[in-house]
Amino acid sequence: MDYVTGGDADLSIRRIGTHGHRSGTIGPRPDHVVFWLADGRARLTADDGSSWDVGAERPMMLSASVAYSFDTDATAMTLLHLAPALLGDRDGVAEFRQPDAADPRTEPLRALLRDVTGRVLDPTLRADERAAVNRRIATVVLSTFAPSRSDVEHRMRRAIRFVHDEAGRPLSVADIAASCGLTERGVQALFRRRLAVTPMQYLREVRLDRVHLELGRSRSGALLVSDVARRWQFTHLGRFAAHYRARFGEQPHETIARGPGAV
Known part of the structure; x- marks a missing residue:
């Protein structure tokens, strides 16, 4: 050659x-x-x-x-x-x-x-x-x-839809990248540029929103916070509680207390 x-x-x-x-x-x-x-x-x-x-x-x-x-x-x-x-x-x-x-x-x-x-x-x-x-x-x-800006937007939409659809199962950056046809470096850059977060930070926010929704709809005592957190892939409950408070300004049990079962 x-x-x-x-x-x-x-x-x-x-x-x-x-x-x-x-x-x-x-x-x-x-x-x-x-x-x-x-x-x-x-x-x-x-x-x-x-x-x-x-x-x-x-x-x-x-x-x-x-x-x-x-x-x-x-x-x-x-x-x-x-x-x-x-x-x-x-x-x-x-x-x-x-x-x-x-x-x-x-x-x-x-x-x-x-x-x-x-x-x-x-x-x-x-x-x-x-x-x-x-x-x-x-x-x-x-x-x-x-x-081709339209293609970049299409890949962004595919990645976001994948995160929302699959948030309840274990996911990695590689999984999110594969869902939209990018490399891990490419999908990291795309999320930072468009959303100012990493893919895993975005996934965590989606999961926190799902937990918050479940807890807000529950009747007092009907749900264990730990069960809901683990269902949405939060295995370290201390870190989960810290992230939850940072996002919603309250602890998980306070969300339940404001729910339909509150007295």
Whole structure:
């Protein structure tokens, strides 16, 4: 395998020469990657089932949070790695639309890359010049592959619905991530950015709300707080009581005392 690389932490280019047919998977990764083939064809399939037949010289975006499978007979390809922050995606969870093969928006990117690839690969390029080249490339990449906000919102809704539907059983960050097709890092970033909490903090709040609802509806003495807490996966009762008071401003037994069975 022939391999040439150059660039910096924000943007790098990797040229790969291979021999013969290749297939495999590309898991979620820290960077967004634009790739294009020098020859041959490739079949690319995303983890949501979307697929593309890719010909030579067609640039394609691999979104950082998405897993892909591929099958190709190309003997040479180029990979453009872009740090999410360079594209305004602080958390690496944005997804990008693939333009059609004949979309004229891809031509400015192809032309720019023909012009600047040698400079990106040049180890003697000054830092200020490299930063300027990086910004030029990022601007054209963003105009070629528009971020798909609707998909991010869809994944957020799927994760929230999963938490609400499954709150009564043991769950991990990995379970929540799998429910919406993101990596654990991706789902953590998505919850922090949209809700200002971690997935597990959000799950705890949902469970506390369920306990509060049950206790508020109970008749005095009809329920044991410990039974309700454990049913909603609170196994450490001391921590449960502290979280409950912080969220509702009262102890669980005070909620029961205000319920329909109160005298």
